[in-house]
Amino acid sequence: MKQIKCVIMDWAGTAVDYGCFAPLNAFLKVFSEEKGIEITLRQAREPMGMLKIDHIRAILSMPDVREKFTVRYGRDWNETDVEEMYRSFEKHLFASLTEFTEPIPGVVETLDSLRRQDIRIGSTTGYTAQMMEVVRPGAAEKGYVTDFLATPDGLPAGRPAPYMIFRNLTELAIPSVQEAVKVGDTLSDIREGINAGVWSVGVITGSNEMGITEAEYARIPDGELARMKEEVRRRMLGAGAHHVLDNITELPAYIETLNERLNK
Numbered sequence: 700m701k702q703i704k705c706v707i708m709d710w711a712g713t714a715v716d717y718g719c720f721a722p723l724n725a726f727l728k729v730f731s732e733e734k735g736i737e738i739t740l741r742q743a744r745e746p747m748g749m750l751k752i753d754h755i756r757a758i759l760s761m762p763d764v765r766e767k768f769t770v771r772y773g774r775d776w777n778e779t780d781v782e783e784m785y786r787s788f789e790k791h792l793f794a795s796l797t798e799f800t801e802p803i804p805g806v807v808e809t810l811d812s813l814r815r816q817d818i819r820i821g822s823t824t825g826y827t828a829q830m831m832e833v834v835r836p837g838a839a840e841k842g843y844v845t846d847f848l849a850t851p852d853g854l855p856a857g858r859p860a861p862y863m864i865f866r867n868l869t870e871l872a873i874p875s876v877q878e879a880v881k882v883g884d885t886l887s888d889i890r891e892g893i894n895a896g897v898w899s900v901g902v903i904t905g906s907n908e909m910g911i912t913e914a915e916y917a918r919i920p921d922g923e924l925a926r927m928k929e930e931v932r933r934r935m936l937g938a939g940a941h942h943v944l945d946n947i948t949e950l951p952a953y954i955e956t957l958n959e960r961l962n963k
Contacts, residue, residue: 701961703954705873706813707821707864707897708845709748709883710831712907713947714806714822715838719747719884719907721799722754722825725791729784729932730758736767740910747907748825748887750857751792752785796830800837803905804913807842807950810950821847821867823881823891828852847871856889861895868895877961880954882947884908886938893939898957902934903928904946908935 726766728734738758744755758764759776768776810820817860822845824831831850849866851857858916864881873879875940881892881899884906892899903909908931919927940954
């Protein structure tokens with residue numbers, strides 16, 4: 700009998716760092732403060748989930764940002780610019796990363812309940828191994844631990860390529876892509892899951908796509924909150940998500956649905 704044997708979690712914005720603010724703040728400092736190129740919050744967040752140097756390339760490739768760069772510097776951007784900006788991004792990120800390792804509400808309890816059903820917990824990330832050496836122990840001190848972590852280092856590519864998921868399936872000895880669920884808060888996460896052939900699930904609350912703090916979430920009127928969530932849901936479904944959770948606590952019920960589907 701087939702059943703879900705593995706959940707592969709993203710980290711920032713899905714498991715920890717409500718709203719995915721650690722990388723956002725670093726990107727804004729690099730572009731706006733250091734390079735003098737104003738970018739919107741949406742532009743900074745749109746490629747989130749990718750390997751961070753690829754994220755910088757993605758922002759620079761946006762027509763509006765490319766034009767601003769050309770106007771300011773009299774030329775198009777190049778890889779020397781990317782490498783310089785990435786070094787600066789790392790400096791800003793490492794300066795604050797320890798402050799963004801708090802598990803998102805409901806995550807620890809939900810994954811503990813799945814473990815009691817013998818479901819393994821894997822993980823992928825847009826962070827490098829060096830960055831995860833800060834995030835992983837900080838999250839563990841607060842109760843969040845995974846059975847395996849794959850970073851993009853040493854693989855052919857990061858998201859949306861499927862290689863980190865394949866590493867999880869191998870290391871956790873999952874016999875079929877049909878028996879694994881990828882959970883993430885970005886469009887890159889969802890595309891990673893689709894490219895790997897696993898069930899690809901988005902989560903709205905706490906996500907990069909919502910892009911708000913927990914305190915802001917609590918203050919938003921119900922009607923406005925519902926509208927914002929529906930917009931995020933549409934983007935995630937548009938990226939190919941098989942399903943979108945309002946929050947992580949809905950995951951066990953969805954897995955039950957998948958188990959029934961697998962055995963029809």
